[in-house]
Amino acid sequence: MVYIDIPFQFDFGTNLHFSGNFYANTDCLFLDTGDNNFGNNVKLGPRVQIYTVNHPVDPTERLEKGLAIAYPVMIGDNVWIGGGSIINPGVVIGANTVIGSGSVVTRSLPSNVLAAGVPAKVIREV
Template structure:
């Protein structure tokens, strides 16, 4: 028997099909756009206002999180950012399902995180206007390169590096370099990568 849901929002967060045109969902997205408009038009030096707006909009914002404007999302409340997050310009998150980002994750410019999708069947997609959404998790220490797209239901493992322009449609394990469309594991990250970096650029200045 189909579980009873009190609203389209409940259906959405439960991973069931839902109507994105539902008036309540539309109002929630409109309010999020108002907050994001304020966030994205703050003075570059006004870090206090940006952090206040982020903490009021998102489900969780850890310490020392830095999200460069412009930033866009659908609802905000299902996004969880850990500590020491850095996101470059044009991060877009379609958070129709939970998006969980661990500590010390880096995002290059133009990254898209999309939990939402549509049925393949034309009638369901374009006549009934149905959608569904699946959670996305990015674990601690991952680096997401510029213009990467992460699709519904994906988990990216701790410390993984996703090459620029990749389209990630399947889980990526921890401690690997993955790249491509569709994104595939290229190789593991090893101590040799650290040694090569030191040989080229020298020891840390910290």
């Protein structure tokens, strides 16, 4: 069962893929230019943001071409992402991982860890 509290914002909605049970607390935001892939039993706290789009760093390329580059995000089974966390484009979060509230996940994380901080770092195994 997929349950999403409102308000909830997304770009397209067609790039959201759920493997099973999923819960998103209120006020989450998904920029789903690229695929958002959610495993089974994923839980998101309030105001979690997941970004799958980025832009060129070079200002000339960014301004002249207006390119948006999509990078999928993959979230494994039994993941809990604490409220106010941000997941950046291209990140993979392994199964059974917990992300502490207010974290900014800039790189992929392995399975079975607790990660937190800005940027998020592995604190310990779970």
